[in-house]
Amino acid sequence: MTKEKLLAMPADDYMNAEQHAFFVELLQGMKVEIHERIEQSRIAIESLDTPADPADAASVEEERHWLVNVIDRDQRMLPQLEMALSRIADDTFGWCDDSGEPIGL
Known part of the structure; x- marks a missing residue:
């Protein structure tokens, strides 16, 4: 399914099996x-050498x-993705925790 097809679906189809997929x-x-x-990023870090010139070393x-920082940001994103996937599995993805209303696409 494409994003366009998803957005064109009627409101009654909100978070159906096709949208979950x-x-x-x-x-x-x-x-x-x-x-x-x-x-x-890890490979790039390992390949960095510390040059003798202080200006180059600073760079x-x-x-x-x-x-x-890229690694740190990405590692913090992974649990959020897992949480979203588990919410899809238990049919709570796309719904407000407090009100139970649809969040929307």
Whole structure:
């Protein structure tokens, strides 16, 4: 299913099996991308050498810091994706916890 088809569905179809499948596929794809990005960032960190020139060393350290932040952000996203997938499994995804109203697409 495409995003356009999903958005064109009638309100009565909100969070039906077809929409659940769309979101499961989307979230699983996001998990794969995040795992790949984490691995690529780790490889990039391992390949960084500390040059003798202080200016170059500072530049490398800044890149290392940026990559660590990418890994940290991605690792914090993974549990959120798992939580969304578990909410799909228990049919609470897309519904407000407090009011029980649909959140909407």
